[in-house]
Amino acid sequence: MNYYSTNRSVSNVGLEEAVVKGLAEDRGLFMPERIERLPQSFFDTIESLSFQEMAGRVAEAFFGEDVDAAALRQIVDDTLSFDVPLVAVSDGIYALELYHGPTLAFKDVGGRFMSRLLSYFIRRQGTHEVNVLVATSGDTGSAVANGFLGVEGIHVYVLYPKGLVSPIQECQFTTLGQNITAIEVEGTFDDCQRLVKTAFLDAELNARMKLTSANSINVARFLPQSFYYFYAYAQLKRMAPQQAEHMVVCVPSGNFGNITAGLFARRMGLPVKRFIAANNRNDVFFEYLQTGEYRPRPSVPTIANAMDVGDPSNFARILDLYGHSHAAIAADISGARYTDEQIADTVRTCYEATGYLLDPHGACGYRALTELLQPGEAGVFLETAHPAKFKDTVERIVGSPVAVPQKLQEFMRGTKQSVPLTNDFDALKALLLAK
Numbered sequence: 001m002n003y004y005s006t007n008r009s010v011s012n013v014g015l016e017e018a019v020v021k022g023l024a025e026d027r028g029l030f031m032p033e034r035i036e037r038l039p040q041s042f043f044d045t046i047e048s049l050s051f052q053e054m055a056g057r058v059a060e061a062f063f064g065e066d067v068d069a070a071a072l073r074q075i076v077d078d079t080l081s082f083d084v085p086l087v088a089v090s091d092g093i094y095a096l097e098l099y100h101g102p103t104l105a106f107k108d109v110g111g112r113f114m115s116r117l118l119s120y121f122i123r124r125q126g127t128h129e130v131n132v133l134v135a136t137s138g139d140t141g142s143a144v145a146n147g148f149l150g151v152e153g154i155h156v157y158v159l160y161p162k163g164l165v166s167p168i169q170e171c172q173f174t175t176l177g178q179n180i181t182a183i184e185v186e187g188t189f190d191d192c193q194r195l196v197k198t199a200f201l202d203a204e205l206n207a208r209m210k211l212t213s214a215n216s217i218n219v220a221r222f223l224p225q226s227f228y229y230f231y232a233y234a235q236l237k238r239m240a241p242q243q244a245e246h247m248v249v250c251v252p253s254g255n256f257g258n259i260t261a262g263l264f265a266r267r268m269g270l271p272v273k274r275f276i277a278a279n280n281r282n283d284v285f286f287e288y289l290q291t292g293e294y295r296p297r298p299s300v301p302t303i304a305n306a307m308d309v310g311d312p313s314n315f316a317r318i319l320d321l322y323g324h325s326h327a328a329i330a331a332d333i334s335g336a337r338y339t340d341e342q343i344a345d346t347v348r349t350c351y352e353a354t355g356y357l358l359d360p361h362g363a364c365g366y367r368a369l370t371e372l373l374q375p376g377e378a379g380v381f382l383e384t385a386h387p388a389k390f391k392d393t394v395e396r397i398v399g400s401p402v403a404v405p406q407k408l409q410e411f412m413r414g415t416k417q418s419v420p421l422t423n424d425f426d427a428l429k430a431l432l433l434a435k
């Protein structure tokens with residue numbers, strides 16, 4: 001299947017090129033030319049399929065023309081090596097727990113899928129080593145590094161700002177070794193991002209080595225996120241069959257990749273009644289829904305920091321999907337926005353009333369459902385990360401210790417290995433070329 005750019009000056013781009021490039025030449029985001037509608041029979045019997053089986057069917061609709069069937073099945077099975085359970089939290093409200101993967105956040109799904117797809121392309125072409133450069137302020141680095149860990153033919157360089165990521169985040173990409181190199185930059189996240197962008201533009205570097213990015217706007221990271229919306233529906237059908245046809249999905253949103261994958265699932269026929277986008281104080285999308293005007297602005301820091309985005313990159317995909325109609329978008333998606341105080345209050349009261357411990361991002365989703373769900377509707381919110389990833393914040397809110405899952409403890413036991421670097425591009429270039 002071919003891809004076109006949301007800016008519409010680029011089209012007929014194949015999957016492999018779209019994945020390797022990440023962003024189109026006209027700076028737009030790639031969109032698949034078609035979104036296949038799955039047959040009613042698939043939805044009628046979906047609850048009898050395993051997560052891997054239903055994901056395989058969805059993957060085939062997007063990637064089936066470009067990836068050999070057995071290889072695609074293997075990629076899907078490897079990606080979904082962990083469960084995504086739907087858990088009842090309170091009356092008619094369910095959490096879709098996306099945090100049972102290696103780094104305890106939903107970005108594992110896209111990270112794992114993209115690494116395996118890229119590795120498939122490398123093997124098919126007989127290309128030599130591909131180098132993935134990624135700048136991170138915390139969570140992206142760990143999902144990408146762990147997704148690519150041990151994948152043949154790929155070396156990953158994670159650039160992160162010294163002293164500016166949390167110790168838990170840092171150990172998730174500095175203790176891996178193998179094909180992962182962590183680079184500790186003397187500077188800010190913006191410096192890391194600038195270094196990566198400069199590397200992609202450097203002629204000599206690109207002549208000597210194959211470079212690619214694992215940015216979150218990549219179609220290979222974003223499309224696989226549609227898998228778990230189908231699985232949420234299938235599980236709800238099993239748990240409460242009469243509620244499944246009235247499913248409202250609420251997505252804690254930052255760059256809006258996750259919710260866009262849900263909108264794609266709905267276009268494929270998944271019966272989602274409507275969506276709610278939950279924001280923190282970074283509320284440009286909320287304001288767009290109210291006013292029809294999109295006014296990006298610098299982000300402000302909050303306790304749900306993975307949603308601190310002032311100009312969500314996937315907004316372009318949502319506009320494109322709805323033919324730029326504000327009315328059509330507002331008919332399918334409603335918004336909510338919460339202050340840090342409201343988020344903290346939600347984590348505390350939900351814990352006290354139900355015993356369920358939310359993370360600050362999931363808390364925005366849960367709260368929006370408690371406020372916006374109509375009688376007869378069932379609400380599913382995406383629990384995008386494990387509360388232990390935000391241990392200090394969550395412990396301060398609930399006033400009791402948060403248990404750290406085994407997986408996270410193992411990262412923390414590992415030995416930190418990183419290469420120190422100044423924020424000067426020549427130093428990065430020398431390091432890459434010396435390899």
Ligand SMILES: *Cc1c(COP(=O)(O)O)cnc(C)c1O
Nearest residue numbers: 253254255256257258306384385
């Ligand atoms: C990345 C992230 C989000 C935001 O997801 P988008 O796809 O950018 O909207 C929400 N919660 C957590 C924990 C995240 O890591």
